[in-house]
Amino acid sequence: MTLATALFLLVLFVVTLTVAAYSTYAERKVAAFLQDRIGPDRAGPFGILQPLADGTKMFMKEDFIPAAANRRLFTLGPAIAMITALMTGVVIPWGGELTLFGETFRLQGTDPEIGILFVFAIVSIGVYGIMLGGWASNNKYALLGSVRAASQMVSYELGMGLSIVALVMLNGTLSLGGIVEHQAAHGWNIIYQPLGFIIFLVCAFAETNRSPFDMPECETELVGGYHTEFSSMKLGFFLFAEYTNMFISSAVISTLYFGGYHVPGLDRLGLDPNLTTLIGTAAMFAKTFFFIFFFMWVRWSTPRFRFDQLMNLGWKGLIPLGIANVLITGTVYHLAELWKG
């Protein structure tokens, strides 16, 4: 690993944490906006120091572990959730190539051939954090929450995977960088995969435990769900992981379906390559932020599913649709190849 990569990863780490922290602030402001309220406005101008105040508060609280809890797993749970949430950002292409001091860097931590699979693998490990945390607290509400989380994740990963299969068939690569380049050459995937996009979006909501799929922490039924017994920064890690996941999911949606850092027509303007790259990165973040806003918009607009309805939607709705999408994509792709000769 070169020094440049290390620096890039450090910057990525800081940016991810900052965006996650400010997502909590944005969430409260968006909720306030939708609900005709003011939202946090005490800490700093317009309350922009609120995340710092919240973080400080979290650290100052007593770190309480219930007597009957399994201490090791109880500590491991939030750690796994946080670590896995921060890991996926590495394979996402945040921008094109940047030439500085005669050297060319790519604004992507690493671009493995199996980028998408890596994201899936890490997200799947993430659920262990919730499961272990909920189970180790020795609380029935927490246990119910973590059981819900586990079954929800397993069910919706299938739908998500199927929507990706069709996308990979079209793009011919599993590498996230490759997918962006393919989109730059052939147009964004959303045009070819509208159904796949909808399936992926719904599953992304479920994977990040966001309303209307926030079963695991459904506060009106399960008190706090899997994090009922957690306090101090352990609770903070769970909440932080949720917002980090939302950020990463938004980035993945932008990358897979909305061209990532690609801005249509930008390369024809003949701008300086570095400037083009920076505009691309800005576009990537703009797309990501739009989806973060979309996550919040939905959360504050819709009621929540019941657990069995959620399962029905996953198994009887999204998975058959995903399979149909794969079949349709395959057929159309093959026919198009035949027609081209």
Next chain:
Amino acid sequence: MSQLPATDPRSTDLVHGRDLSELTTLNLGPTHPATHGIFQNVLTMDGEIVLDAKQTIGYIHRAFEKIAERRPFYQITTLTDRMNYCSAPINNMGWHMTVEKLLGLELPKRVQYMRVIAMELSRITDHIICNTIIGQDVGATTPFLYVYQWREKIYEIYEEICGARLTTNMGRIGGWERNWSDTAWAKVKAVVKELPAALKEFDDLVLRNRIFMDRTIGCGPISAERALAYSFTGPNLRAAGVDYDVRVADPYSSYEEFDFQIPVGTQGDTYDRFCVRQEEMRQSISIIRQALEKMDKLGDRTTYRADAPEWVLPPKEGVYNNMEELIWHFKIVMGETEVPVGEVYHCVEGGNGELGFYLVSDGGRTPFRLHLRRPCFIYYQAFPEMIKGGMLSDAIITMSSMNVIAGELDA
């Protein structure tokens, strides 16, 4: 996964014949974010399915009926505030009317219409709370905040009328403590004018929302027969399809002069309860509008109480300067005014159902016995039967939709 045995889950003991080591006991409450008060339910669960439930009654029992035996009549009003605190004015009016029935007091029309307005306003606040909380419990937080500001506006009217908001102690035996201010009337008119649009918005957000319908239709149902067997009243009975409303069945305070409809449901489930309450709010607005028109026709702008000097505190200047008024003041405060011997039952259509007061007087300064018929006490008996066989989430919104208020349940 929620497939249940073919037998009707609501008539079978689901736990019977099951391996108990496979089941969990879950304490839902006393302090749980969804119980909106202090309720304890001990649920026996198979995964997420509720097989059996046992409710605990009496967590905040304050012995109101016993306290009432040691209080002069006008001081009991403050006890009624603390029963269904979501619609305290109805409780206050109900108690005043009970005592007036015992005393044989006839109230002027204007006073009766003012009471109708106060009662219908508080019915609206009660239903706003119940329906928005159903929304809140299925996860729709935003509609809750949209409609809740109308409750705030109605509370401002209470403030204008009596100075208090939640525990109102509104009105007096024989009428009102003072005439309503112009501000109060202006605020009533504003609510009547603007609330329908807010209700429409609430309907648009929730009523035909696919998720909301899936969550509430068929959730926590009760048949008309079972509801009557439990002696349900109010919106919960009407949702099951029985058109019983005290305002029509046994009119009081001139309700017989008003033209309004009683909405009824068909299934007795959470969705029906929600719809019945929504429609009742509209009917309440219509009743208030009619009351305002009737008052305009009366032309009387000053009468605010019946001629019952033994229940009205004399003006302070009089008390300080005249012997006669000082004596009256003393007699009233000490509860030494004449009360006939007898027993009466009076009921009003409370926010939640038939709220009855059974009052026995032996001619003393306090009631000999006062029994309160609290609708929530009855609804909560049926709660286990209604949630058995459903999922945990259903139990929560069934509880919200029955609008069981801890203060009234435990009195």
